[in-house]
Amino acid sequence: MEVSTLTAILDTTLAVVFTWVAYKTGQLIWKYTPYSYPNARIRAMEAxxxxxxxxxxxxxxxxxxxxxxxxxxxxxxxxxxxxxxxxxxxxxxxxxxxxxxxxxxxxxxxPKRIRGLFEIMLEEWDVRNIINVVKAKFSNLPPQDFIIPTGKLLPKVRAMAESKAMEEMLVILEGTEYEEPLRKLLLREIDLQAFEVELYKIYYSRLLKYVKSRKGEERIISQEFVNMLIDYKNINVILRAKLSSLSPEEIRNLIIPGGSLSRSTIEAMINSEDVMMALGELEGSRYGEVLKDVREAIEEGKIEKVEEALKKYMIKRMKELSQFYPLSxxxxxxxxxxxxxxxxxxxxxxxxxxxxxxxxxxxxxxxxxx
Known part of the structure; x- marks a missing residue:
């Protein structure tokens, strides 16, 4: 083989290698560099x-x-x-x-590719405000007193509070995802509790849809985070409902779709005889060990201890993920x-x-x- 031919092959090989290295380097820069500044700032706030x-x-x-x-x-x-x-x-x-x-x-x-998660999380303030104003209206209380001055829909919420008739609130929410649940409420197809649940179902479905649209580490981390939020809400709802002796059908209507708990586990908790048996159904799940130490408090009706234990676990899990994915x-x-x-x-x-x-x-x- 001639020297010129060998040189050509070597040059082509080097070009391919350098192209591959440049591509991989670009991937790493795109993946991790956008987190350098925000994570440095967050670490400073942690201190x-x-x-x-x-x-x-x-x-x-x-x-x-x-x-x-x-x-x-x-x-x-x-x-x-x-x-x-x-x-x-x-x-x-x-x-x-x-x-x-x-x-x-x-x-x-x-980074822009995950910013939407926090934008949707901000919408929970809209959900809370709408629920607060509607409840105040139904209870003949001054709705302005229950508005938290934040959220994308704050101008609409304030207009709802100032409305003279219930139907006006429906017009104000026209075009939003919250219009239909309010319509059902005003037509008495659902009650206030069901109205609140409907709004939270909309909120969590938006979170789930968003995190499932992400890729790679961002999907892994954000989806686990949202699943834990839903598990947290559902576990507390079921345990509180059991303490209040609600029927399985009433509890079922309060459940938020999604989360990491299997449908069979949720159903078993819903159909259990009491709060302690409902808690027992979690023993085979990721939360079984977490809640073992609060059984005595639950027997005394202190469900807030469950909330504390679950939040503590969520923090621990996110910190584990932050160690495994430090720039994420x-x-x-x-x-x-x-x-x-x-x-x-x-x-x-x-x-x-x-x-x-x-x-x-x-x-x-x-x-x-x-």
Whole structure:
């Protein structure tokens, strides 16, 4: 074989190799680089999460005003500094709005290919607001008092609150996914509870549809996250329904489609005789071990302990995924869950301060929530 022929073959081989390397490098850059900035920013925010020592100090605030002042240097400071008065309702609302602010930040900084997840999660505030206004209207209460000032549909929600007739609310929601459930409610085809469930079914179906449209790691992580959210809601609904002695058919109507629990497990829980037997049906699932330590609390009717255990597990699982996929959406989702738990504890401290509970007791209660 001539030297020129060998040279040509070698040149072609090198060109193929370099092309393949360039392609793979481009893939890696496309896959991971967009997460470098948002994850660095989230890691910095993680470092500002309140320690147990800080929560203990907040428990000694004595008054809601001191409680707010003691949070001025935290990520809640901006919202709390705008309070018009130091009452529990306003403090709790400011803390909740900080979570809305966090989701809006995620929408701005996360890669475009996963940004939609956080945009849809923001829509839960629309669901909550619509439910609150409709319930207030049916109860002849001032609906403006129940609006959380955030969400894409906030102008529509405020218009609903100011409407004079129920039918006006239907016109305001025309063209949205929430129009049909409201129509059914006004025609008395469903009750208020079913209306609320219908809205949440719409919300979670949108989340599921979105995460299933993702690819690779983003689909793996975001789909597991949404499945856990649905499992969390369904498990709590079933256990609370069992405590209230609802019939299997009534419970079945409250279930959100989706999640990682099999249909047979959900059905077994629904058809179980009591709350403890319903809990027993989870023993073979991913949540069996998680809930083993709260059986005694459930026997006493403390379903909030189930909620705490499940949220703790969700945080742990997202943190595991963030370690396995360090440059991924798992970092943001883990932090979001941590902040939700932090807000839950802060709201508990504020409520206990308002109720004049002694600092030592507040510390004890909040410590049990960890």
């Amino acid at each position: 500002r999460l309140l320690t147990d020592q800080r929560l203990s100090e907040l428990s000694e605030s004595g008054t809601l005003q001191n409680f707010v002042v003691n949070l001025e240097d935290t990520d809640y400071g901006e919202r709390l500094s705008s309070l018009s008065s130091y009452n529990l309702e306003e403090v709790e609302r400011a803390l909740e709005l900080s979570l809305s602010d966090l989701l809006e930040l995620m929408v701005k900084i996360m 959406v798992a970092v943001a989702l883990a932090y979001l869950l941590e902040r939700e738990e932090e807000v839950r504890k802060l709201k508990a401290i504020a409520k206990l301060i308002e109720d004049k509970v002694k600092p030592e007791k507040i510390k004890e209660i909040v410590g049990e929530m960890a």
